[in-house]
Amino acid sequence: MTDQIFANSAAEVELLSFRLADQEYSVDIMSVREIRGWTRATPLPHAPAHVRGVINLRGTVLPVVDLSTRLGMAPVAGDARNVIIVVQLGGQNAGLLVDAVSDIVAVPRAALRPPPDLAADAAHNFISALTILDGRMIRVLNLAAVLPDATVEAA
Amino acid sequence: MTQDPMAEIRASFFVECEELLERLQDALTAIEAGDHDPETINVVFRAVHSIKGGAGAFALLPLVAFAHRFETVLDALRSGQMQPSPEAIKRFFQAADLMQDHVRAARDGTAGPANADEVLQALEALAGPPAEKPLAEVAEFQPLALVLDLDADPGIADSAEPQTAWQVFFAPHAALYATGNEPLHLLRALSALGTVETRCAYPAAPDLIDLDPEAAWLAWQITLAGEVGVDDIREVFDFVEGVCALEIGPAGGTNACTPGGQTETTQPRPAALHLPAAEAAPARASGPPPQPTLAAKAAESATVRVDLERIDRLVNLVGELVINQAMLAQSVAEAGLAPSSAVANGLEAFMMLTRDLQDSVMMIRAQPVKPLFQRMARIVREASAAIGKEVRLHPEGEATEVDKTVIERLADPLTHMVRNAVDHGLETPEARQRAGKPREGLVTLRAMHRAGRVLIEVEDDGAGINRAKVREIAISRGLIAADAVLSNAEIDALLFLPGFSTATTVSALSGRGVGMDVVRQAIQSLGGRVTITSDPGLGSKFSISLPLTLAVLDGMVVQVAGQKLVVPLSSILETAALTQDDIRALGPQTHVISVRGAIVPLYDLGTELGFRQPRSSYDGSIVLFCVLDNGSSAALAVDAILEQRQVVIKGLQKAYGHIPGVAAATILGDGQIALILDPADLVRSATGHTRAIALALAG
């Protein structure tokens, strides 16, 4: 699963980078459908804490995951500055609530490193690769691990 | 839609088969009821016949073989050789069921029914000796066989070897022209086989004034050179055998015996050849060029087959439109426009159109319940035969239309209920006789529209529910306390509790551990309710109430802990304002309220959904009295009732898993998503403590 980002043969990978607290994360731009401003989500009863609820995405019901909570950090405030990144994985759409979107960066595939094997790190499973760009460390998110269906399976 | 056209026709053939099978059932039912109109028997015959014809085209040989034997028996019925005795009709129904199995097996590529031969043999015995044809005809249904004519002259068969030259004498009779045959085309086809030399002979041409234009005057002597078999020549004249004199022999043989005449090649001048049959000029030569007619067009557009996906897309889009229209209405209201303003009026018209459009779109998905009821008729036939009971199924309201998906998903629970009625509801013929009832039990299957919902009832005239026994079982299974005070309705409702089964021995039919609780669950997942009523000695009735469609729902929008929720209107009995005085505490967190003498468990919706902590006071709350599927009721406390409206149901993706108490979601006028509540599920999955109370109270 963590090898997903390495499996592609293209020389470069384009990443959408975003901020969570003071850390920088990214997702493969190919998984990103759109970016939306913050909308109040309808909470789902008895849902895990990181499932923020559901929003109306042009007539469909879109689950929104608070990525910060998911990664074991304090919840995203949920205000006008926050954004929802709509991603698609395996035919299913989901929204990732993040603090702010930073940039789109092209990274040579060769520059991606597998994450060091630090089992103690709670967020470890959610990271598929790391790269250094202009001295900043960018974490590439393993979408399959953070999305709701994985949550349900794990439960 | 770039499918293989033959695959499409094949798929449509199976659809047609289902329609024909339905017609077959109807006609058999009519015959059983005493309809001896020859046309009714013809309908039966034609249904089987058409299925055979189509099956032959797709080389579905087991189906063809079965249909052929069935058809042969039906032919005996049609000709009066066989009488529609009760025994015969019973067998006809069985054969119709088997035919359906054969059709499904052919469609799905599975093995056909095993007991077909037995039923056919029984029918054949009833029909008496067959009218000579079976074997030879079955052979014709090899795929793509084209049998042009059976009247082939056996005398020529032995000289099938290709010759290099043939003599053909061809003299049409008047009947050749009368049946629309045209010598010119035949001569032309002959010339395509080899080099021909044709001489036309008119033995005794009368004066024109005496010439009968209807009579046949001409004959032809043709010499054909080339590597041609006699069968090739015979094939050319296939359709005209019997309506002409035809002699075929090797060139130079003795049978070329025509009087001399002028010689022509087979690019003859049509006028000369047409002379004897002036009126035989093809109709296309005169009159305007053919135009597609209105009648033909109308016939083709009477029904349209549409991919279900397209309809669903349309349903979804109309759903969006409904939401959009609601949002627009809200904006207009917020803008403070006068109700009489042009915008408000226009919006009102728009709203009505949207509603009409929605209804019309829903109608596309609606189908009559008839095929479903026919399936049940079969279940009754098989189930009653298996346990030696005499049962008649009486369907009512078969034309009632219900959403296609509802019908499909209703099949399993209904099957189970019908089996139950035959197996447990009805007594044995002997017991019925002792009770002064007719030996034959009656199961009535009813469908009707009522108050925007569909009501389906399964009623039997059996012994009714043995309440003492039900109670005993419920106590022995620990479902109720030994001293519980239960009303009759509450005892009947025990049947729906998981694990309950009235049969002391597991019967072959309805046993297998599938109880009425599974039926209830299936109905609930369709947004429906099932209830039971029973009169000792007179029978039981199961009533299923279903929404007309799974796409929209009439709901009450309520507010709970700052969230808007939709409660299906169908589950709400009444609403009331609540004061703390109405409430009795049964424990620290469990409360009941008494309404008109009945004690009803109370649930705080916000607490049950995990939106807030249990509250100390219910003052100012509003309660919704909801009817649960087991006939009991529960009170749900909410903060406020906002409005009643129709909402479009949006499925929650499977990814969330089952959310207790939540059926689906919808989008409200403000664009926000609201969850649609399932009160019965909410009560079922309420905290263990509350549930125990609820059970004790409601049974």
Added chain:
Amino acid sequence: MTLTVLAVDDSRTMRDMLKLSLSEAGFTLHLAEDGVHGLEVLADISPDAIISDINMPRLDGFGFIEAVRAQAKHRTTPILVLTTESAPELKARARAAGATGWIVKPFDPPKLVKALHMVAG
């Protein structure tokens, strides 16, 4: 030249198949669902040939052929019977009614096309 054909059959599957095979072969095809419907359609067209089933509701093939032959403008229009039946007495009946030819289902499209050309040019 394009030949116009009227095909009368109560089986939708058979009509679909005729439509497919005859349209592919370049015929202009009109369809009708039974004898009565066939006569209605025929009122407005002059086909070069007619194909008819025998077992049909309302008006069967025999009745249909007789009715067609009774119309002056269709006295010589070729009519092919396309049916699963092959009993000689039924064929004799069809011929007496005025049928031009008899083809047993299931049909082989190229042969049907050939037969149509044989009777209609």
